Amino acid sequence: MSVSSPSEAVEAVEAVHSGPGGEPVLTVDGLHITVAGGRAEAVRDVAFTVHAGEAVGVVGESGSGKTLTCRSLLGVLPPGCEVSAGSAVLAGDGGAVTELTALDRRQWERLRGAELGAVFQDPASYLNPALTVGRQLAEPLRVRLGMTRARARERAVELFASVGLREPAQVYHRYPHELSGGMLQRVLIAIAVACDPRLLVADEATTALDTVVQAEVLDLLARLRDERGLALLLVTHDLAVVAEVTDRVLVFYAGEIVEDGPTQDVVHRPAHPYTAALLRVASLGDWNRRELAVIPGRPPEAGQAPPGCRFADRCDFAEDRCRTAPIPLTRTPGGRRVRCVRAAELTPILTAPPEEVPA
Numbered sequence: 001m002s003v004s005s006p007s008e009a010v011e012a013v014e015a016v017h018s019g020p021g022g023e024p025v026l027t028v029d030g031l032h033i034t035v036a037g038g039r040a041e042a043v044r045d046v047a048f049t050v051h052a053g054e055a056v057g058v059v060g061e062s063g064s065g066k067t068l069t070c071r072s073l074l075g076v077l078p079p080g081c082e083v084s085a086g087s088a089v090l091a092g093d094g095g096a097v098t099e100l101t102a103l104d105r106r107q108w109e110r111l112r113g114a115e116l117g118a119v120f121q122d123p124a125s126y127l128n129p130a131l132t133v134g135r136q137l138a139e140p141l142r143v144r145l146g147m148t149r150a151r152a153r154e155r156a157v158e159l160f161a162s163v164g165l166r167e168p169a170q171v172y173h174r175y176p177h178e179l180s181g182g183m184l185q186r187v188l189i190a191i192a193v194a195c196d197p198r199l200l201v202a203d204e205a206t207t208a209l210d211t212v213v214q215a216e217v218l219d220l221l222a223r224l225r226d227e228r229g230l231a232l233l234l235v236t237h238d239l240a241v242v243a244e245v246t247d248r249v250l251v252f253y254a255g256e257i258v259e260d261g262p263t264q265d266v267v268h269r270p271a272h273p274y275t276a277a278l279l280r281v282a283s284l285g286d287w288n289r290r291e292l293a294v295i296p297g298r299p300p301e302a303g304q305a306p307p308g309c310r311f312a313d314r315c316d317f318a319e320d321r322c323r324t325a326p327i328p329l330t331r332t333p334g335g336r337r338v339r340c341v342r343a344a345e346l347t348p349i350l351t352a353p354p355e356e357v358p359a
């Protein structure tokens with residue numbers, strides 16, 4: 001499925017993914033992440049749930065805290081960064097629950113690749129250049145699932161075929177440097193889903209790929225979600241990707257969720273001025289070169305946020321009351337959450353076509 005405009009993408013999403021997900025797989029609550037050895041807070045009070053079979057998008061400009069949030073859920077925060085408060089609960093089979101913020105290194109290693117799968121932007125850096133990709137997929141099947149060498153090899157070839165790699169038996173014997181970026185991303189997805197994880201976290205997984213390969217990889221993720229009931233957390237700076245694949249979207253700004261709701265609703269009827277600005281930028285000019293369009297101004301750096309609304313300096317609708325105290329994330333009818341004191345009055349204005357919104 002390829003997308004040529006936001007509304008086309010939304011119609012495609014509505015056609016393919018109609019129902020909500022199943023039981024909660026990941027429940028994040030009050031998550032705070034500090035950087036620079038605790039000197040600055042980069043993620044503040046993040047809370048959301050991902051259900052089985054549900055794809056949740058995380059969108060926002062660079063530096064908004066998407067990757068740190070993701071990495072905290074995978075136990076791979078960079079040095080100097082840590083979860084300073086909050087909880088992230090992963091529900092396992094048979095009602096078992098795991099508090100991710102309390103795991104030690106050995107527990108993380110057991111969980112990653114088993115219940116949690118991850119796919120990142122640069123697949124080459126996650127693969128061992130000295131081993132064939134087949135061996136890198138067969139190894140976890142032997143170690144984690146106890147398969148024989150022959151069965152693991154057979155299953156690896158099946159998995160390579162299932163992620164759309166042509167001639168999978170030949171691919172098995174290739175080294176990472178012998179494969180293209182799109183093929184490597186498929187290999188990484190095969191490894192990520194090999195042990196049937198409940199949650200797949202994909203952070204800018206398609207950003208480095210060309211448009212056609214990107215669309216194929218997104219289709220693959222959506223198919224795995226549908227076939228396996230996988231919960232998918234899809235992080236991207238690209239609203240077109242979110243509109244194409246996700247059921248629900250979390251909009252991040254300066255380390256906070258500023259809007260959360262069903263993707264079609266948010267894309268058609270943004271309730272936060274930042275979401276509306278992102279949509280406006282995405283629909284301006286050449287859709288294939290949308291990254292060239294920008295929202296004027298810059299988000300505050302971690303630790304430099306103003307006392308009130310973090311978006312106030314870039315917001316066309318800011319008033320004095322926006323700048324005095326932190327703005328709460330408020331529930332609105334229709335399963336939305338919005339962090340804006342003017343959301344109710346602004347939604348009809350923000351929904352208007354771009355030319356009718358004040359510049």
Ligand SMILES: Nc1ncnc2c1ncn2[C@@H]1O[C@H](COP(=O)(O)OP(=O)(O)O)[C@@H](O)[C@H]1O
Binds near residue numbers: 060069078301
């Ligand atoms: N390793 C790090 N050390 C210090 N600050 C970091 C580190 N990683 C990220 N940050 C800061 O945290 C904020 C969020 O970063 P990140 O989660 O990477 O954003 P995104 O993925 O949305 O682009 C940024 O302000 C960034 O400068």
Ligand code: SF4
Binds near residue numbers: 272316319327340342
């Ligand atoms: S709270 Fe005020 S400044 Fe912030 S987004 Fe809403 S209107 Fe704009």
Ligand SMILES: [Mg+2]
Binds near residue numbers: 063066
């Ligand atoms: Mg990032």
